[in-house]
Amino acid sequence: MFAWQAAGSRQWLARAVRRNHSLEATELANTSLDDKTKAWKSLINIAVSGAAGMIANHLLFKVRIYGLFLRGFQLASGEVFGPDQPITLKLLGSERSFQALEGVAMELEDSLYPLLREVNISVDPYEVFQDATWALLIGAKPRGPGMERAGLLDINGQIFAQQGKALNEVASPNVKVIVVGNPCNTNALICLKNAPNIPAKNFHALTRLDENRAKCQLALKAGVFYDKVSNMTIWGNHSTTQVPDFLNAKINGMPVTEVITDIKWLKEEFTERVQKRGGILIQKWGRSSAASTAVSIVDAIRSLVTPTPSGDWFSTGVYTTGNPYGIAEDIIFSMPCRSNGDGDYELVKDVIFDDYLWERIKKTEAELLAEKRCVAHLTGEGNAYCDLPEDTMLPGEQ
Numbered sequence: 001m002f003a004w005q006a007a008g009s010r011q012w013l014a015r016a017v018r019r020n021h022s023l024e025a026t027e028l029a030n031t032s033l034d035d036k037t038k039a040w041k042s043l044i045n046i047a048v049s050g051a052a053g054m055i056a057n058h059l060l061f062k063v064r065i066y067g068l069f070l071r072g073f074q075l076a077s078g079e080v081f082g083p084d085q086p087i088t089l090k091l092l093g094s095e096r097s098f099q100a101l102e103g104v105a106m107e108l109e110d111s112l113y114p115l116l117r118e119v120n121i122s123v124d125p126y127e128v129f130q131d132a133t134w135a136l137l138i139g140a141k142p143r144g145p146g147m148e149r150a151g152l153l154d155i156n157g158q159i160f161a162q163q164g165k166a167l168n169e170v171a172s173p174n175v176k177v178i179v180v181g182n183p184c185n186t187n188a189l190i191c192l193k194n195a196p197n198i199p200a201k202n203f204h205a206l207t208r209l210d211e212n213r214a215k216c217q218l219a220l221k222a223g224v225f226y227d228k229v230s231n232m233t234i235w236g237n238h239s240t241t242q243v244p245d246f247l248n249a250k251i252n253g254m255p256v257t258e259v260i261t262d263i264k265w266l267k268e269e270f271t272e273r274v275q276k277r278g279g280i281l282i283q284k285w286g287r288s289s290a291a292s293t294a295v296s297i298v299d300a301i302r303s304l305v306t307p308t309p310s311g312d313w314f315s316t317g318v319y320t321t322g323n324p325y326g327i328a329e330d331i332i333f334s335m336p337c338r339s340n341g342d343g344d345y346e347l348v349k350d351v352i353f354d355d356y357l358w359e360r361i362k363k364t365e366a367e368l369l370a371e372k373r374c375v376a377h378l379t380g381e382g383n384a385y386c387d388l389p390e391d392t393m394l395p396g397e398q
C-alpha cells in the first residue's frame with residue numbers, strides 16, 4: 001500500500017507515504033474509498049514548520065480527526081480543507097529534531113488517513129515550501145531565561161526572514177501564510193517583507209487563540225454556551241497589550257455590554273484575563289498551550305476557506321496598509337475580517353470605537369511599531385533601533 005520515497009541525501013530525506021494509485025480495476029471497483037478518490041480535487045501542498053514541536057504534534061493529528069477524517073471525511077461536513085481535498089504534508093524541522101520528525105512521519109503513515117497522500121520531511125525550507133498553497137509557520141525559538149525581547153525578535157526574525165525568502169522563491173504565488181511562532185505579528189511582518197512576490201494580504205499572525213479565549217471568558221461570565229458569543233475582535237499584537245473588544249462583541253446577537261452590565265469586570269478582569277491567559281497556563285502546565293493553539297490554527301484556516309456566517313466576523317493578524325480604521329500602516333495587526341471562503345478576506349467596516357477601546361488600540365499599535373523598528377535590519381528598512389516599551393510581553397510571559 002505504501003511506497004517509500006527516499007530522494008537521496010539526508011538534506012532531502014523525503015519520506016513519502018503515497019497510496020498506490022495504480023490498483024487493479026477489480027480492486028478499485030470493490031473499494032468505496034478509491035471510488036471516492038475519483039471525485040477528489042487535485043492535491044495541495046501544506047507546509048508546516050516546527051513540525052516536531054508540541055503545537056504541530058497536536059495540529060497534524062487534529063487535521064485528521066477534526067477536519068479530514070472523522071468530521072470532514074466520514075461526516076462529509078467539509079471542515080478545514082474539505083472532504084474531497086487530498087493533501088501532501090511537507091514538514092520542516094532541523095538537524096536537531098530530524099529523528100523526531102521521522103517519528104512524526106511514521107505516526108502519520110500509521111494513521112491511514114485517506115486524504116493524506118504524501119508526507120515529506122526536510123530541514124530545507126526551499127524543499128518544504130515548494131509549491132505550498134498553505135504555510136503554517138510554527139517553529140520558533142522560545143524566549144530563554146535572561147534573554148532580552150530584542151534578542152528574541154532578532155533570533156526568530158532571522159528564521160522568518162529566511163523562510164520568507166524561500167516562500168517567495170518556491171511556494172505557490174498565492175500561498176497563504178499563517179505565522180504562529182512568537183512574536184508572531186512581527187515575525188509575519190518580517191516574512192512578508194522578505195517575500196515581495198507574494199501578496200502582502202496573504203500573511204497572517206495567529207490571534208485566533210486569543211479570540212477563542214475571549215469568547216470562552218464572555219460565555220462563562222454570561223452563563224451561555226460559547227457559540228452564543230459572536231463578533232469577537234482581538235485588536236493588535238499577540239502580546240499582553242492585545243485588546244479583546246467587548247464593545248463590538250455580541251452575546252445571543254445583543255451587545256455584550258447589555259448582557260454583562262458589569263463594565264468594571266469587562267474593562268479590568270476580562271481584558272487582563274485574555275491578555276495573560278497564556279502566561280497563567282504556562283505557570284500551571286509548565287509549557288505553553290499547544291492543544292488549544294492547534295485548535296485555533298484549524299479555526300483560523302477554516303475561517304478563510306468557508307464563508308463567514310452572515311453578520312459575524314473573525315480575528316486574524318493581517319497587514320494594515322489600506323485599513324479603514326486609521327491604524328498605522330505597514331504593520332501586522334489583528335483586526336476583524338470576513339471571508340467568502342476562497343482563502344481571502346475583507347476587513348469589517350461596521351465596527352464602533354469609544355475612547356477606552358481606541359486608547360488601548362493605540363497602545364498595542366505603539367508596541368508593534370516599536371517591534372518593527374527593532375527588526376528594521378530584517379525587513380530591509382535600514383538600521384534597527386530597539387526602544388521597546390518596558391512591559392512588552394508575550395502572552396506566555398509574566
Ligand SMILES: NC(=O)C1=CN([C@@H]2O[C@H](COP(=O)(O)OP(=O)(O)OC[C@H]3O[C@@H](n4cnc5c(N)ncnc54)[C@H](OP(=O)(O)O)[C@@H]3O)[C@@H](O)[C@H]2O)C=CC1
Pocket residue numbers: 050051052053054055056092093094095096097098138139140141142159179180181182183184205206207208209210238288289290293396
Ligand atoms: N500565536 C499563538 O497564538 C501562539 C504561539 N505560540 C508560539 O508557537 C511557537 C511554537 O510553540 P511549541 O510548538 O509549543 O514549541 P516547541 O518548543 O514544542 O516547538 C518549537 C519548534 O520550533 C523549532 N525551533 C526552535 N528553535 C528554532 C530555530 N532557531 N529555528 C527554527 N526552528 C526552531 C523547534 O524545532 P527544532 O527542534 O527542529 O529546531 C521545535 O520543533 C513558539 O514560538 C510559541 O511561543 C504558542 C502558543 C500560542
Ligand SMILES: O=C([O-])CC(=O)C(=O)O
Pocket residue numbers: 182209277278279288289394395396397
Ligand atoms: O508565549 C507563548 O509562547 C504562549 C502564547 O503565545 C500563548 O499562550 O498565547
